[in-house]
Amino acid sequence: MPKIAFDGQKYLAEEGESVLDCLIRHDVSVNYSCRAGVCQSCMMMMKEGTPSEASQKGLKDALKAQNYFLMCSYVAEEDIVITRPGRDFQSMETDVLALDRLNADVLRVRLARPENYSYFPGQFLNLQNPDGVERSYSLASLPDDDDFLELHVRHISGGKVSGWIHSVLKVTNRVSISPATGDCFYTPGQPGQNLLLIGTGTGLAPLYGILRDALRQDHPGEIHLYHGSSTTEGLYLIDELKALDIAHSNVHYHPCVSQGDPPQGVTAGRADQKALEETGKLGGWRIYLCGREDMVKSARQKAFLAGASLKDIYADPFVPAVD
Ligand code: FES
Missing domain, CATH: 2.40.30.10 (Translation factors)
Structure with missing residues (x-):
């Protein structure tokens, strides 16, 4: 069985066990949250050994180059030595x-x-x-x-x-x-590329930032923002988003609710379904998906089938913590 050396101790990993699960089983106090390779809370640096591609997924190139990896996504097959992130990342x-x-x-x-x-x-x-x-x-x-x-x-x-x-x-x-991380953000990209932003609940937070950043950089393409909630009361920043819709001819705000009769100006139905129905073919579009994990997964697949390139689909799934 491979040994994981950490903080001056060595821990034996069971077959198929992630480094994170091994340390938790040995009552070692380490940071973690999603256990699914998304939140990056469990990032460590591998001093001896080579992180797998999967265990570095989503990390910035600068971190990959320094052997940072996610413990929940790495199963040791040989002895490794790991250490907590350096001062710069604390x-x-x-x-x-x-x-x-x-x-x-x-x-x-x-x-x-x-x-x-x-x-x-x-x-x-x-x-x-x-x-x-x-x-x-x-x-x-x-x-x-x-x-x-x-x-x-x-x-x-x-x-x-x-x-x-x-x-x-x-x-x-x-x-x-912690320092900010993740790749779900606006880059100028191709001039005139249309943007489709779909979010549920507080998935609006990253989209609100991305939308305003795109406008700040004078994005010339069309920008459609679909924000969904089960009820009208779950929507928020409605006035701010309506104001952006009115002030910018290329911004289109679509609030959606999936339950009950929505008031005027709000669409009945799930945000992801409405967005994909109303936009049709998505070849050449850039898509941002933020919110519930199941919505993000399904919308990503449908956007791809509608012609969007996978490299143009940015996803920020909200994975519930396990405890
Ligand atoms: S706990 Fe490992 S990435 Fe979230």
């Missing part, structure tokens, strides 16, 4: 500037932007509660316009971090955040 503390309710379940959290904190709108960071539990939240703010970091946090029943944010966290408290 969490940092910052102040809570504002907490505002966007609807009954969603809180807008604005944090002071630490000096030299770089990010693209739509990337995500990990926020830690005082017990050291981390969850990922996407960035809705714009680094060139906003001197704060904006997150949209939905209250999850029993959620260790969202429950703490909604019930305990106060303005002026300090919180611990």
Whole structure:
């Protein structure tokens, strides 16, 4: 059985067991959240051994080159030596500037932007509660316009971090955040390329950042944003998005609700289904999908079948934490 050397100890991995599962089984305290290779909370550096392609999926090239990998996506087949991320990638503390309710379940959290904190709108960071539990939240703010970091946090029943944010966290408290990561963000790309943004719930946070970043960079193509919720009360930032729709001839905002009779201006039906029905052929389009994992997976497949190239589909699935 391969040995995993970490923090001066060696742990025997069982056959087929991920490095993360092995350390958890041995009661080693390490960061993790999704256990699915998405949130990047479990990133470590491999000092001896070679990370697999799967264990580096989604990491920036600079991190891959330094042998960073995701423990939940790596099964050791030989002895390895791993260490925690270096100082450059460790969490940092910052102040809570504002907490505002966007609807009954969603809180807008604005944090002071630490000096030299770089990010693209739509990337995500990990926020830690005082017990050291981390969850990922996407960035809705714009680094060139906003001197704060904006997150949209939905209250999850029993959620260790969202429950703490909604019930305990106060303005002026300090919180611990990670550097921003992820590849779901706007790049100028091909001039005139149409953009299709589909999000459910707080999947609007990255899309709101991406939409405004595209406008800030004078994106000339059409931009369609479909935001879905089960009920009208679950929609938010409606006035802000309507204002962008009115101010920019290439922006088209489509709020959708999947249950009940929607009010005027809101479409009945699931956002992903409506978006794919109404746009038809997607050859040459760039697609952003943010929200529930099942929606993202199914919309990704349908967008591909409608002609979108896989390299033009950016996805940010929200994977629920397992505890
Ligand atoms: S990426 Fe490993 S726990 Fe989320």
